[in-house]
Amino acid sequence: MSEQxxxxxxxxxxxxxRGRAVGENRIVSIVxxxxxxxxxxxxxxxQRCMDGLGGPKVTEAILGGKRCPLAMRVIFHxxxxxxxxxxxxxxxxxxxxxxxxxxxxxxxxxGRKGCPLGSDDARIANKxxxxxxxxxxxxxxxxxxxxxGDPALAVAQMMGRTIDSVKADLTPAPWLIDN
Numbered sequence: 001m002s003e004q005x006x007x008x009x010x011x012x013x014x015x016x017x018r019g020r021a022v023g024e025n026r027i028v029s030i031v032x033x034x035x036x037x038x039x040x041x042x043x044x045x046x047q048r049c050m051d052g053l054g055g056p057k058v059t060e061a062i063l064g065g066k067r068c069p070l071a072m073r074v075i076f077h078x079x080x081x082x083x084x085x086x087x088x089x090x091x092x093x094x095x096x097x098x099x100x101x102x103x104x105x106x107x108x109x110x111g112r113k114g115c116p117l118g119s120d121d122a123r124i125a126n127k128x129x130x131x132x133x134x135x136x137x138x139x140x141x142x143x144x145x146x147x148x149g150d151p152a153l154a155v156a157q158m159m160g161r162t163i164d165s166v167k168a169d170l171t172p173a174p175w176l177i178d179n
Contacts, residue, residue: 003062003146004062004144004145004146005049005050005053005059005062005063005117005144005145005146006049006142006143006144007042007045007046007049007109007142007143007144007145008045008140008141008142008143009041009042009045009105009140009141009142009143010041010045010139010140011037011038011041011139011140012034012038012078012079012139012140013038013076013077013078013096013101013131013139013140013141014034014035014038014039014101014104015035015096015097015100015101015103015104016100016101016103016104016107017031017035035104038104039104039107039108042104042105042108042109042141043108043109043115043116046108046109046115046116046117047116049116050116050117059117060118062146063117063145063146063147064147066118066120066123067123068123068147068148069123069124069125069126069147069148070123070124070125070126070145070146070147070148071124071125071126071127071128071144071145071146071147071148071149071154072102072106072124072126072127072128072143072144072145073127073128073129073143073144074101074102074105074127074128074129074130074141074142074143074144075129075130075131075132075141075142076090076096076098076101076129076130076131076132076140076141077131077132077133077134077138077139077140077141077142078090078096078131078132078133078134078139079133079134079135079136079138079139080133080134080135080136081136082133083135085133086133086134086135087132087133087134088132088133089130089131089132089133090131090132090133096131098129098130098131101129101131101141102127102129105141105143106121106124107121109121109143109145110123110124117145125148125151126148126151126154150163152166152167
């Protein structure tokens with residue numbers, strides 16, 4: 001197992017805003033101040049983590065270089081005042097859509113030039129996320145990044161199968177192999 005980078009972000013998670021079509025071929029995206037603040041918190045937490053590890057070169061070495069595929073795990077803690085819900089799955093229909101929550105985090109960590117962990121979130125080859133209700137004071141997210149490792153192992157773990165059975169499924173069919 002490779003080393004991990006763990007980033008802790010405090011605050012109420014927000015989703016990546018999506019563009020909306022308006023009028024004649026115009027796309028408009030409205031970002032509220034709370035989403036901007038959350039995005040800044042994600043960037044700041046990543047920068048603090050990277051600085052604590054020894055800077056960009058050390059961070060990149062842990063992540064296996066600029067071309068290494070990465071695995072990302074993220075746990076979102078969505079605030080609620082109802083103690084009965086703390087620690088339970090967050091599945092309510094609301095603005096906390098898991099894929100959009102993940103997208104904002106990915107974009108702020110490594111989605112464009114100037115991001116703390118680089119500019120290519122396409123390196124994320126294996127992604128896993130959950131969202132849970134939490135006490136308001138515990139709201140935020142925990143992000144783990146590491147080298148993606150063996151795809152067969154990841155698939156086997158996800159599907160509850162043996163690595164050998166997965167490797168057989170991942171092997172290309174004979175008619176797809178150039179001779």
